[in-house]
Amino acid sequence: MGREMTKGLLQAGDIEVVGAVDRVAVGTDIGTLNGLQPHGVPINDDLAAVIKTTRPQVMVDFTVAAAALANARLAVEQGVSPVIGTTGISLEQLDELHQLCEARQVGAVVAPNFSLGAVLMMHFARQAARYFPRAEIIEMHHEQKIDAPSGTALKTAELMAEEIETALAPPAAEEKVAGARGATYRGLAVHSIRLPGAVAHQEVIFGGQGQLLTIRHDTISREAFLPGLLLAVRRVLHLKGVVYGLENLLEL
Numbered sequence: 001m002g003r004e005m006t007k008g009l010l011q012a013g014d015i016e017v018v019g020a021v022d023r024v025a026v027g028t029d030i031g032t033l034n035g036l037q038p039h040g041v042p043i044n045d046d047l048a049a050v051i052k053t054t055r056p057q058v059m060v061d062f063t064v065a066a067a068a069l070a071n072a073r074l075a076v077e078q079g080v081s082p083v084i085g086t087t088g089i090s091l092e093q094l095d096e097l098h099q100l101c102e103a104r105q106v107g108a109v110v111a112p113n114f115s116l117g118a119v120l121m122m123h124f125a126r127q128a129a130r131y132f133p134r135a136e137i138i139e140m141h142h143e144q145k146i147d148a149p150s151g152t153a154l155k156t157a158e159l160m161a162e163e164i165e166t167a168l169a170p171p172a173a174e175e176k177v178a179g180a181r182g183a184t185y186r187g188l189a190v191h192s193i194r195l196p197g198a199v200a201h202q203e204v205i206f207g208g209q210g211q212l213l214t215i216r217h218d219t220i221s222r223e224a225f226l227p228g229l230l231l232a233v234r235r236v237l238h239l240k241g242v243v244y245g246l247e248n249l250l251e252l
């Protein structure tokens with residue numbers, strides 16, 4: 001994601017990429033790494049040094065949850081606005097980041113999914129949750145994905161739980177094999193599939209009297225995440241505190 005999104009950021013006319021962090025490609029020019037013209041920005045492995053020398057307005061993070069939170073603290077303390085796509089950050093950690101951002105009067109965006117289609121899928125699932133007594137979430141990703149369930153699945157369940165008063169938990173069933181009914185989050189069963197060939201996919205299946213409603217989104221290529229990321233980078237400078245979810249930056 002870091003490489004794919006950097007390519008898009010480098011090509012956005014109104015955004016200047018002033019630094020880049022990676023532990024492996026140290027010293028490589030960020031433009032060259034992305035198959036573009038040299039950009040004059042060598043990759044560094046030390047975020048603190050990059051922030052200190054380049055004084056960016058925004059920091060984009062696609063790493064792992066533990067690193068993302070530490071990176072965000074470092075950025076906010078220097079007055080830099082984090083835009084975080086990394087998933088696996090808990091709601092308690094988000095709250096802590098929010099307090100820090102408020103104290104420093106800095107904006108931040110944490111979005112488990114930057115693709116517009118996925119944001120709409122979550123929005124429609126939230127709407128449907130009002131009308132169906134039961135639902136389950138099935139998410140499918142590539143095999144390299146570290147966290148499960150996906151950040152999108154967790155966010156979907158959180159949005160649906162805001163709408164419904166009664167729990168959507170599946171009825172107690174005898175599990176002949178542990179885990180057969182998936183995990184439960186916010187009263188919803190969540191099933192995570194990891195397969196080669198998959199990119200990022202999610203279905204929310206609603207069940208009602210004599211009918212099923214399926215709301216599905218498929219990410220075919222990671223370019224899907226770029227427009228939402230650019231939107232967040234442009235908007236974060238006008239925010240104070242943490243905005244959790246791209247839906248909050250769209251007129252939905």
Ligand SMILES: NC(=O)C1=CN([C@@H]2O[C@H](COP(=O)(O)OP(=O)(O)OC[C@H]3O[C@@H](n4cnc5c(N)ncnc54)[C@H](OP(=O)(O)O)[C@@H]3O)[C@@H](O)[C@H]2O)C=CC1
Nearest residue numbers: 001002023062063064067085086087111112113114115225
């Ligand atoms: N919000 C969105 O729309 C999207 C979010 N994501 C999320 O983005 C994150 C990254 O995904 P993806 O790019 O596929 O994952 P990758 O594993 O390909 O990349 C993660 C990067 O983070 C680096 N990293 C890992 N640990 C640390 C650390 N402790 N300190 C510094 N860097 C570290 C890795 O470096 P190294 O190789 O050296 O370990 C690697 O370069 C995931 O959480 C994923 O869920 C993904 C797609 C879309």
Ligand SMILES: O=C(O)C1=N[C@H](C(=O)O)C[C@H](O)C1
Nearest residue numbers: 087112113145150151152200
């Ligand atoms: O790791 C991924 O690939 C993705 N991660 C995010 C998530 O956990 O929801 C967003 C998208 O699903 C791709």
